[in-house]
Amino acid sequence: LCVTTHEDWICTGSASGHIHCFDRRRGKVLHCWKGHAKPVEYLKVISRHRLLSAGGDKTAVLWDMNKTPPQKISSIYNIPGKEYAMNVTSHQFRYDGLVSIPGDNDLLLCAAAGRKAVFMPMPQEDQPESQQPMHVLASRTVMSDSEGNRMPSSGKLDISSIALLPCRQSGMALDESDEES
Numbered sequence: 001l002c003v004t005t006h007e008d009w010i011c012t013g014s015a016s017g018h019i020h021c022f023d024r025r026r027g028k029v030l031h032c033w034k035g036h037a038k039p040v041e042y043l044k045v046i047s048r049h050r051l052l053s054a055g056g057d058k059t060a061v062l063w064d065m066n067k068t069p070p071q072k073i074s075s076i077y078n079i080p081g082k083e084y085a086m087n088v089t090s091h092q093f094r095y096d097g098l099v100s101i102p103g104d105n106d107l108l109l110c111a112a113a114g115r116k117a118v119f120m121p122m123p124q125e126d127q128p129e130s131q132q133p134m135h136v137l138a139s140r141t142v143m144s145d146s147e148g149n150r151m152p153s154s155g156k157l158d159i160s161s162i163a164l165l166p167c168r169q170s171g172m173a174l175d176e177s178d179e180e181s
Helices: none
Strands: 002-005 009-013 018-023 029-034 040-047 050-055 059-064 071-077 088-096 099-102 106-113 116-121 134-137
Touching: 002 040, 009 040, 009 050, 018 040, 018 050, 040 088, 050 106, 059 106
Parallel strands: 071 134
Antiparallel strands: 002 009, 009 018, 018 029, 040 050, 050 059, 059 071, 088 099, 088 106, 106 116
């Protein structure tokens, strides 16, 4: 079970793949729909009218909560993870001149498992009703060691959690006196 809240509603995800949305003040069910073929592993309110879900079916879906039932805006499929072992997070950014900073424009989906990870923008554009929602194949990255070599599938790397931390400035310093001749 996973839960996310908005000032007007609360959404829960279930092992059956259903998503339930309740009116926060009255406790009434606003929506109930089959969001995923396998358990819902992740839910996050993106805005008043947008909800992001990810399921054990290895799919992340952005939902339009203005529609009844909520409609798929876009999805990314084949994200890494296993049922009941999904490591997913998302972050919103806006471009501010030189860097991207937390904001409400771009939505980045982050998912990782084992030695594979996905860091992709989640399409947020509404499609005309006559068109199908955007369905994008996840572009997986295989993690590398400190020397840039891809981790072999037999490697010991097993990502168990993922987070994107803010980094406003970064720098690297090298003390040449530590180098050997």
